[in-house]
Amino acid sequence: MLFLQGGATQQFSMIPITLLRNTGREAEYLQTGYWGKKAIVEAEKEGKVKTLWSGQADGYKRLPDDAELSFSEQAAYLHYASNETVEGLQFHRVLGPDSVPRVCDMSSDFLSRPVDADRFSIIYAHAQKNIGPAGVTVVLIKKSLLDSAQEQPNLPSFLDYRNHVATHSNYNTPPVFAIYVTLLVTRWIKDVVGGLENMENINHRKAELLYQAIDDSQGFYQGWSRKEDRSYMNATFNLTTPELEQRFLQEAAQAGFSGLDGHRSLGGVRASLYNGLTVPAVEQLLDFMSTFERKHR
Structure with a gap:
């Protein structure tokens, strides 16, 4: 678990830098709304991206049905947003095969409901919806995924997850107040709300x-x-x-x-x-x- 900065927007870049750049493989993305589209734009700067499904033609009024999705077992990873805040769309199921790294932007519904976290390789969420004040982004990332990801030459140190892991989210001065409020929110959910x-x-x-x-x-x-x-x-x-x-x-x-x-x-x-x-x-x-x-x- 990392406490980073830069919001989900920085994760739009850090994820393909780590999992897609120089791999020669293709990542699969779902364009389900405003934020899904922004994630694709950044990923395309780092490697091959396949837009598995897009709701743009329908004005982003719905999400894909299972029959409309054909996932590749060879994809570098699958990325989607669990909740699109602009259009008011939310997945009520987990997508994709478990054999492919599953990456999910949960910025707007993280800690609003239980989630089967073990089925995801990366979960990321900026705080200012349900978790705490703006300034901190929570990133859950499987150690095995980082161990298998190839190191990228000439990568700015701040964009390397490994540096943040090695320094326990202290690679630079962290947003301590935002992290502290996040602690209070998790205590409130556990002790006051009841889980x-x-x-x-x-x-x-x-x-x-x-x-x-x-x-x-x-x-x-x-x-x-x-x-x-x-x-x-x-x-x-x-x-x-x-x-x-x-x-x-x-x-x-x-x-x-x-x-x-x-x-x-x-x-x-x-x-x-x-x-x-x-x-x-x-x-x-x-x-x-x-x-x-x-x-x-």
Whole structure:
């Protein structure tokens, strides 16, 4: 377990530098949304990349079904994001063959639910969603993977996982406050919430309440993503017109709700339901949504 810096964005480069550069092999990536696409752009700078599936043509409104995926047993590794924050899409299963190193960007749902970590060769997650404040990125990496990865000549020392392992995440001055808060968050999940199973139940309850309100609005609120691929972390939706969306966001801000604007690349409305958000907070949002619908339908 490493505590690094540079966010998931730096991992977009460090992973292919370590596992793809100069290997002559091909890595497989899933382009499931805004962040999946960014990871591919960086990987292509280091070697051969196959985009195994892309949702771009459909506007990133769904994730691939199993029948649409054909994995190679010879791939250098498989990479995907478990949750796409912009579009509100989340995998509810583990993908790919266990014989291929499985690499996953869990930045937005790490510690929100249990995960079978042994099935992954690398898990990485920046902290500022569920884990702690911005400034630290948690990276779980199998020692056997590093042992088998070839060393890259002329690699900047800071981009070599081995240096961070050897110095116990102290290769340079670490973000100590962010790491300390991460400690407090893990204690809170364990001792107050009662573990990841309970954390998952709470997060599911929040998402189910919000999605039910969207579905019951008879089209006044329109969910962005396919129902079976909906994210428990980020609920994205639209209203019937862009003008009504702006009024919704303005009145929501006046009522004390913040952070409901959709991502700049997509627009619309996005309610993020990370660990720190309570069920009563979601219920207050639902009350506002119901009142707004009655006023403007």
